[in-house]
Ligand SMILES: Cc1ncc(COP(=O)(O)O)c(C=O)c1O
């Protein structure tokens with residue numbers, strides 16, 4: 001069942017009319033579906049089966065407090081990459097002992113804060129970082145639980161900007177250095193070795209690169225065991241792709257069972273860090289058509305959402321489906337570049353889209369729940385979009401428009417005099 005569907009030619013998010021939401025809360029507007037988030041998270045949890053496991057939702061995909069709160073209520077863990085993300089997880093009711101901390105340059109302050117909150121594990125991305133974490137932990141009289149993020153040099157077959165498991169990428173410790181790095185980590189007093197981690201990229205649509213990576217990591221885990229280093233968990237990262245256009249990514253169940261099969265009878269806890277697979281299709285970005293600008297060479301649908309609201313098309317030439325919020329069969333179809341008000345030629349949400357629309361209509365960009373709002377900015381001094389969580393027939397405004405709105409309301413920037 002799709003929780004974003006048409007009823008009488010009107011797009012609905014669960015039981016809420018998207019056109020009503022747009023006219024109540026204004027546009028641009030992100031709309032998320034609680035039922036979809038729960039269904040996707042549970043699909044992962046179920047896929048992992050009876051084996052001990054932890055789903056650590058990748059907060060960077062969507063860090064809205066209501067989204068995190070939904071995950072927290074289901075007992076989710078979290079994959080974070082900054083102190084800010086940890087603060088949001090805690091604010092949303094998440095359990096810090098289920099948090100893994102990834103990222104290539106964690107600061108001393110972030111490390112100390114995470115240790116004081118008792119996080120599950122640091123995913124360490126370089127050898128100098130081992131020294132830093134050990135030093136901070138010692139200064140606090142603690143031992144930091146760590147995994148090494150291993151870069152297995154595998155082509156994830158995804159966009160070059162979101163591939164992370166190749167030698168030339170900045171992420172993780174090269175697999176050839178892994179044994180030495182573990183031996184070094186074992187010698188540092190502030191560290192406790194608990195895991196092996198990898199994350200080879202995002203929006204993967206095939207299982208084989210995941211399997212290739214896990215095979216390399218399992219061989220490493222066996223070698224470590226021979227050296228007396230016993231690993232408790234294997235973190236397989238995130239990266240499972242979604243359907244934006246005509247991709248057919250594996251279902252979480254097939255993906256998880258392919259990985260579990262490789263584990264055999266090893267007593268390893270499995271950690272997953274899905275972001276996109278849970279959130280992308282749990283959200284849409286709603287925008288209003290301002291003008292239609294027609295010419296012989298090109299038609300433009302100029303809408304009120306822009307690259308500052310949804311960066312993926314501009315940054316990765318990403319394709320996301322664009323649909324009218326109300327289908328109007330009486331209108332003629334035409335081909336448009338759907339563009340925003342930002343002063344950049346790269347400011348587009350979609351190119352050459354067949355749409356039957358007129359000014360003041362609402363359109364929705366589908367699959368916008370992941371890496372949508374979290375990558376948005378105030379470029380061109382534009383307000384950020386509002387965000388709404390739909391739960392059945394109720395809608396909750398979960399984030400107010402930002403500071404600029406208060407400036408428009410007449411507040412001054414500098415004190416008088
Ligand atoms: C370390 C890490 N874990 C998890 C994720 C989540 O990836 P995805 O949203 O593709 O599942 C990312 C982002 O690619 C990441 O960098």
Ligand SMILES: N[C@@H](CCCC[NH3+])C(=O)O
Pocket residue numbers: 060162202203312370371375
């Ligand atoms: N931001 C990317 C994915 C990168 C994931 C972070 N490692 C996207 O929108 O597709």
